[in-house]
Amino acid sequence: MRQNQISRIDFPSNIAETLTELDLYDNLISHIKGLEDFQNLTSLDLSFNKIKHIKNVSHLKKLTELFFVQNKITRIEGLDELTLIKNLELGANKIREIENLEKLAALEELWLGKNKIVEMKNLDNLSNLRIISIQSNRLTKISGLSALPNLEELYLSHNAITDLSGLESNETLRVLDFSNNQVSHLEHLSSLKNLEELWGSNNKLASFEEVERELKDKEKLETVYFEGNPLQMNAPALYRNKVRLALPNIKQIDATFVRV
Missing domain, CATH: 3.80.10.10 (Ribonuclease Inhibitor)
Known part of the structure; x- marks a missing residue:
């Protein structure tokens, strides 16, 4: 349901059990609500919306892909229980610090381009990371990568x-x-x-x-x-x-x- 004018997530509950992928890219969503019954989602794309806070996703424990590109997010938060995530995209937001990712041990791809990050840190527990993108930020040095033995890109x-x-x-x-x-x-x-x-x-x-x-x-x-x-x-x-x-x-x- 890309590129519409959807401002709130409101789907019939009878599709919740079987739905595994939900793409609401480029809409007008400002709050993450209405996903309480969608516990079998493996992929959720809320890129290009108006979201300021990552909330109400902790119950989506089967997620392996989560996309929040081009929103208004200032903090990485609310993801601790999503331990199966392999691909997390947070590019083009207003994030200043890499934080609260310690429990995402399965994470393989982390996309943080076009934010306001000044230091690479708090990545030591993410030993499965293969790809890190932190383009167009405010880095002055390379740091925080010594504990990532599988980093490829x-x-x-x-x-x-x-x-x-x-x-x-x-x-x-x-x-x-x-x-x-x-x-x-x-x-x-x-x-x-x-x-x-x-x-x-x-x-x-x-x-x-x-x-x-x-x-x-x-x-x-x-x-x-x-x-x-x-x-x-x-x-x-x-x-x-x-x-x-x-x-x-x-x-x-x-x-x-x-x-x-």
Whole structure:
């Protein structure tokens, strides 16, 4: 029931027992009410509404997916009993702090882009996390990830991060996106042997020697993005060849595939 003008959740109770997925994306809902009988829901999407508080969902214990993208939520709360959730999307809200997620041990994907978060913290109990997206926030450093042994994808673009320390324990990372930050040196990546994609556009990277030192040993690395850095802007005609020389096994530089 996407893109309507629904302002309150009011469904016949006789469908509650069999309904497993409910999508009310892009409506006018401001309060979560009317789901008392829908205890078999596994997926609930209330994105693009007017919700300010996460309430009245604790009884939905079978949920594995919960979407609150583009609402007016200021706090992560009311989720303690939803221990089966694997995918939680809270992007484009007004959240300032990562909190109250400790009991969501099954969580595999956490999407927090476009909020007001200044620090990555309170993630230690989420050892099953595979994907974290915290783009377009207010981060100045990478922290709080050392207890996440299964992390595969990390999206940090459009923050104010100045260096890449804090990733040393995340050896399972396949995708690292730190585009549009303020990183001036490519370093602290030596332990990331499983990297496949590195997105570092629009930073302050200037050294091809650092590119070679940090990435040449990454046998699985296929894609790098460095456009918008001094690496590319200072000598655009030579840039691609220099990256290829530093990383002879690379398959894609920025949006262009490398010809074998």
